[in-house]
Amino acid sequence: MSHLYSFIDNSFPKIAKLCQEIEGIIYKSPRMALTSCRTLAETLLEKAVEAENLTNTVPNTFQERITYFHREGIITNEQNEAFYVIRKYGNAAAHDSFRKFYIREALEVWENTYKVVKWFIEVYGSTEIQVPEYDEPAVKATDHEDLSKVLEIIKSLEERLQGGEISSNEGLSDEGLSKAHQVSRVIKCDNEQLEIPFFLRDAFLLPQRFPKSTTFLIRLNGEQQARIMSELPENFEGLHQHVKRFNEKNDATFFEELKEYVKEETIRKKIEEQHPGEMILFYKEDYIILTEALGEVELTIQDFPGSPSFIKQLHEQNITKVNQLPKELVLLGKYKNVGETTLQRLFEQLKLKALEISKEYVTI
DSSP: OOOTTGGGTTTSHHHHHHHHHHHHHTTTOHHHHHHHHHHHHHHHHHHHHHHTTOTTTSOSSHHHHHHHHHHTTSSOHHHHHHHHHHHHHHHHHHHOTTOOOOHHHHHHHHHHHHHHHHHHHHHHSOTTOOOOOOOOOOOOHHHHHHHHHHHHHHHHHHHHHHTTSSOTTOOOOGGGSOGGGSEEEEEEETTEEEEEEGGGTTOBOOGGGOTTSHHHHHHHHHTTSSSBGGGSOSBOTTGGGGSTTOOHHHHHHHHHHHHHHHHHHHHHHHHHHHSTTOOEEEETTEEEEOOHHHHTOBOOTTTSTTOHHHHHHHHHTTOOBGGGSOSBGGGGGGSTTOOHHHHHHHHHHHHHHHHHHHHHOOOO
8 A cells, every 4th residue: 555655665765664654553553653753753863964974963862963953954943843742752652651642642743754754855865756745644444444333332322321321430331342352152160150252262371370270270281171261161060170189179269260360351451452552561450551661671680679589580581671571470470489479579660660761751
């Protein structure tokens, strides 16, 4: 498909490719689009510095280079303002884990990015290149269909709210749920039953997610009875008979933990739907958005006190930064003497780091 900057595919292929990628994620992941626009703007400014032979003259920071180019008249007031908007939102998206970003913000930055790209092409590109007028990214057919469904649900809810049929804090009915959240099967244990949503139909059951049933689950895995959700029987009665030295109590305990697992995964699914395209670190029902800034934080004993042996073991596995941690933090429980207390401490420390970063990032 054609994109806004397809006209520079031949003259500036790398820039055109990056522009195309950003254009494709604006409606899907505003945060990623914002940070990518900032990266693009920095790249263009770096190329401009080289073209102007100012490598040994201008400062190295993005902000200082914008100021220098504006002061020297290389960019106009309009372009300076465009760089400002891109930098402001890009910084926020890269540093603030607790802030939600919206499509309207991504579109604002994308329009300002057009002003910056247009300036660069007209000044440093071929005089034969004709820059077209700005045009917002088109919503793809699949995205449009999804948006239509959402709008239909919202309209239905508004009509029911106005008619007093439901309270303002009532959740969506089953009719409003996506296929992912619909029930794929039901598992029973004694007189209880557990509904398994469609998105968990073939979920891999990590033993670490079931602390009271870890050994039991590992043994069942060995007999190919519980590696994935679809291998679990419809009824847990007699499940323990597949392995030795376990009893009915283990069946019941595993079932209770499975209920908690489904609850946590359902919450996580909704969180991921609310933050499309973003990297997320999960610990039980809680989570942190993994921003660029948080990802670059070094895992040191000084910054993450209380578990020196744990940090040392991570370093031995070449895990030295936050962005190298697994998405599922409970997997770190495999390390020696690392239990729930250690993992909880790490997660709380990560949240504090994210909060510190969100407060410290600079916006001019």
